[in-house]
Amino acid sequence: MEIVVCIKQVPGTTEVKVDDRGNLIRDGIDSKMNPYDLYAVESALKIKEDKGWKVSVITMGPPQSEAVIREAFMMGVDDGYLLTDRKFAGADVLATSYTLSQGVKKTGNPQLIICGKQTTDGDTAQVGPEMAEYLGIPHVANVKKIHEVKENSIIVDLDMATTLETVEIQYPCLITVEKGIFQPRLPSYKKKKETIKKQIFTYSLKDLTDTDEVNYGASGSPTQVERIFPPDVNNDKEVWTGAGDDLGKRLFKKLVELKFM
Amino acid sequence: MMNFKKIDEKDIQALKAIVGEDKIYVGEDINEDFSHDELASVKRMPEVLVEAKTTEEVSQIMKYAYDNNIPVTPRGQGTGLVGGSVALHGGIMLNMSKMNKILEIDEENLTLTVEPGVLLMEINKYVETFDLFYPPDPGEKSATIAGNINTNAGGMRAVKYGVTREYVRGLEVVLPNGEVIEVGGKIVKNSSGYSLKDIIVGSEGTLGIVTKAILRLLPLPKKTISLLVPFNSLEEAIETVPKVIKSKSAPTAVEYMVRDTILSAEEFLGKPFPDKSSDAYLLLSFDGNSKEEIEKNYEKVAELCIESGALDVYISETQERHEAIWSARGAFLEAIKASTTEMDECDVVVPRNKIAEFVKYSNDLQKEFNVRIKSFGHAGDGNLHIYVLRDDLSQEAWDKKLSEVFDCMYKRARELNGQVSGEHGIGIAKMEYLRQSFSEPQLAIMRGIKAAFDPTGVLNPGKVIL
Numbered sequence: 095m096e097i098v099v100c101i102k103q104v105p106g107t108t109e110v111k112v113d114d115r116g117n118l119i120r121d122g123i124d125s126k127m128n129p130y131d132l133y134a135v136e137s138a139l140k141i142k143e144d145k146g147w148k149v150s151v152i153t154m155g156p157p158q159s160e161a162v163i164r165e166a167f168m169m170g171v172d173d174g175y176l177l178t179d180r181k182f183a184g185a186d187v188l189a190t191s192y193t194l195s196q197g198v199k200k201t202g203n204p205q206l207i208i209c210g211k212q213t214t215d216g217d218t219a220q221v222g223p224e225m226a227e228y229l230g231i232p233h234v235a236n237v238k239k240i241h242e243v244k245e246n247s248i249i250v251d252l253d254m255a256t257t258l259e260t261v262e263i264q265y266p267c268l269i270t271v272e273k274g275i276f277q278p279r280l281p282s283y284k285k286k287k288e289t290i291k292k293q294i295f296t297y298s299l300k301d302l303t304d305t306d307e308v309n310y311g312a313s314g315s316p317t318q319v320e321r322i323f324p325p326d327v328n329n330d331k332e333v334w335t336g337a338g339d340d341l342g343k344r345l346f347k348k349l350v351e352l353k354f355m
Numbered sequence: 356m357m358n359f360k361k362i363d364e365k366d367i368q369a370l371k372a373i374v375g376e377d378k379i380y381v382g383e384d385i386n387e388d389f390s391h392d393e394l395a396s397v398k399r400m401p402e403v404l405v406e407a408k409t410t411e412e413v414s415q416i417m418k419y420a421y422d423n424n425i426p427v428t429p430r431g432q433g434t435g436l437v438g439g440s441v442a443l444h445g446g447i448m449l450n451m452s453k454m455n456k457i458l459e460i461d462e463e464n465l466t467l468t469v470e471p472g473v474l475l476m477e478i479n480k481y482v483e484t485f486d487l488f489y490p491p492d493p494g495e496k497s498a499t500i501a502g503n504i505n506t507n508a509g510g511m512r513a514v515k516y517g518v519t520r521e522y523v524r525g526l527e528v529v530l531p532n533g534e535v536i537e538v539g540g541k542i543v544k545n546s547s548g549y550s551l552k553d554i555i556v557g558s559e560g561t562l563g564i565v566t567k568a569i570l571r572l573l574p575l576p577k578k579t580i581s582l583l584v585p586f587n588s589l590e591e592a593i594e595t596v597p598k599v600i601k602s603k604s605a606p607t608a609v610e611y612m613v614r615d616t617i618l619s620a621e622e623f624l625g626k627p628f629p630d631k632s633s634d635a636y637l638l639l640s641f642d643g644n645s646k647e648e649i650e651k652n653y654e655k656v657a658e659l660c661i662e663s664g665a666l667d668v669y670i671s672e673t674q675e676r677h678e679a680i681w682s683a684r685g686a687f688l689e690a691i692k693a694s695t696t697e698m699d700e701c702d703v704v705v706p707r708n709k710i711a712e713f714v715k716y717s718n719d720l721q722k723e724f725n726v727r728i729k730s731f732g733h734a735g736d737g738n739l740h741i742y743v744l745r746d747d748l749s750q751e752a753w754d755k756k757l758s759e760v761f762d763c764m765y766k767r768a769r770e771l772n773g774q775v776s777g778e779h780g781i782g783i784a785k786m787e788y789l790r791q792s793f794s795e796p797q798l799a800i801m802r803g804i805k806a807a808f809d810p811t812g813v814l815n816p817g818k819v820i821l
Contacts, residue, residue, distance in 0.1 A: 106673065106674075124578075126672070126673045127673075129673075129675045132675070168670070277627035277628070277629055277679065278629065278676075278679075279629055279630065279669075280583060280629045280630060280669030280670060280671055280676060280680075281669065281670045281672075282667050282668070282669055282670070283582075283654075283657045283661075283667060283668035283669070283670055284661070284667045284668070286670070338386075
């Protein structure tokens with residue numbers, strides 16, 4: 095039984111710069127594994143520990159994205175796949191999903207695909223579900239809890255904002271997991287040493303089933319990003335002064351009013 | 356001795372004339388918070404609480420108090436742990452926390468000039484925007500900088516960067532008679548007579564009131580990596596520390612912790628810790644300007660830890676990972692506090708190669724005295740924080756047990772050539788232990804220093820040294 099986890103290298107900071115064409119400038123800035131993907135990797139490793147499944151990770155990106163695969167190895171992942179080709183560049187969510195769906199086929203025959211809920215640079219939360227659609231498999235987003243990993247299906251809780259739904263899905267299937275589903279383990283130095291020379295399976299367009307380049311990268315993208323910018327920082331604040339008891343009551347009232355309680 | 360004048364209406368009016376009506380609180384209008392600090396069991400309300408906004412006000416208040424023999428206790432945020440800011444003799448409490456402006460960043464001299472009430476957490480937030488860095492890193496980030504200066508606070512990065520004293524370049528100080536002096540300055544070297552600046556640092560508000568501080572800054576290291584290193588036992592973990600120090604790989608911090616404490620912190624924060632499968636851990640951090648530079652440093656230490664019995668070495672390189680670890684580390688004190696009814700702490704510092712011996716000794720005291728003792732701390736600089744927990748002991752039994760346990764610990768620390776306090780100070784709570792650890796000539800010099808600054812003893816009386 096096999097699990098594939100989709101991971102992505104994202105900027106290590108929110109102070110991003112954008113080039114003329116609206117693409118993120120990734121050169122020279124610190125990068126890291128998308129924080130949401132850490133939860134996906136951890137979910138897969140928990141299943142590995144429990145059931146002995148094999149766990150692979152796959153990423154699409156420039157050659158230096160190898161770093162996030164190495165990090166996944168240090169967490170205990172068995173195999174890593176890198177999809178890299180200049181023709182993949184400039185992909186929107188649809189083209190990215192398509193490329194990953196093509197790439198996943200190179201990893202074998204996974205029963206379960208796990209993605210993080212979203213990335214911290216794109217924030218669309220669409221790649222997982224779209225990929226599943228391309229693969230023609232069932233999918234569940236925003237998974238908050240894994241109840242049971244069975245022989246032919248998995249039972250999970252999905253967070254629908256106001257309701258929580260428990261569903262059972264047949265393999266092969268795809269889930270995207272919420273932040274906090276498990277606490278991601280730290281990369282291990284011992285595993286780092288063991289896997290330092292471990293081969294990463296690298297594929298480009300010519301290796302995929304569909305080699306028609308119009309389906310990939312910018313040319314395969316029906317949408318284009320006009321502008322990328324960090325969100326405004328909201329520093330609105332109110333300062334209240336007064337006696338502790340009164341302030342406590344006032345705060346309670348305010349929190350109820352704002353529907354935080 | 357210590358026959359101070361009680362505050363009367365005339366005094367209140369005089370103080371109002373200095374700071375204004377709305378900056379004075381009397382009697383029941385004083386919040387109970389001002390009767391104590393974070394840990395010491397000593398409580399005493401001041402007779403009047405005054406909020407100062409300027410050096411001139413502090414000077415006038417001090418002069419008035421001096422002329423009228425009224426005791427004055429300066430206070431920052433009250434996060435001290437030894438009763439240093441408790442108004443033991445009533446009188447005036449001077450709330451310095453409203454003097455909280457950052458006055459100047461000087462990028463040519465790499466200094467930051469601040470008022471005393473600026474919070475530690477604000478300092479690094481501010482200077483980091485200039486790619487600069489204020490190295491001292493005590494756990495309590497909501498303390499004021501003058502509180503840190505007055506206790507010579509240390510913190511986690513002391514292993515590499517040293518303590519607060521090394522980052523204070525100059526001070527403006529109001530003397531007990533109201534005179535204002537400036538000591539040190541924006542200067543790197545200084546061989547001009549006795550260093551009054553260094554005497555004020557760590558004086559716990561007994562010699563003068565700091566009204567302005569010039570702090571030394573360093574260029575901000577671009578990257579930090581932490582290592583969480585699991586061991587089978589606390590002994591194994593802590594015996595590795597001197598080897599790490601000896602390896603000359605310059606970690607910024609070396610902390611130790613046991614699973615129990617981690618579990619308490621998890622419960623307290625409601626947040627899971629990345630690993631809790633082992634009994635004991637060392638937590639190390641390294642800083643530098645590139646990942647490669649830091650890797651070279653930490654790999655040596657990682658290998659050394661594994662040779663010394665570490666089960667693995669976990670690496671934390673990103674903000675998310677750091678937060679998962681360090682937020683728990685930052686919550687240890689509060690978490691332990693929440694797990695019991697009352698506690699008191701021992702903040703001794705011993706030579707770094709004696710730390711294993713001391714930790715083991717304090718652990719063994721649990722059995723000997725049948726009391727819970729928790730510890731965590733700065734293994735890398737020899738400064739321990741050991742907490743004795745009251746749990747369900749009666750007041751009488753608690754007082755007796757605490758004093759017996761502390762006697763043992765401080766005695767052992769002396770035998771190991773340690774000192775009473777690594778960073779929390781003496782205040783009221785540790786005076787007796789300080790007295791025991793110093794020779795009579797040393798005590799005489801200290802009393803002489805106090806008398807030279809404060810001949811009538813009106814400033815923060817009953818603290819540090821009698």
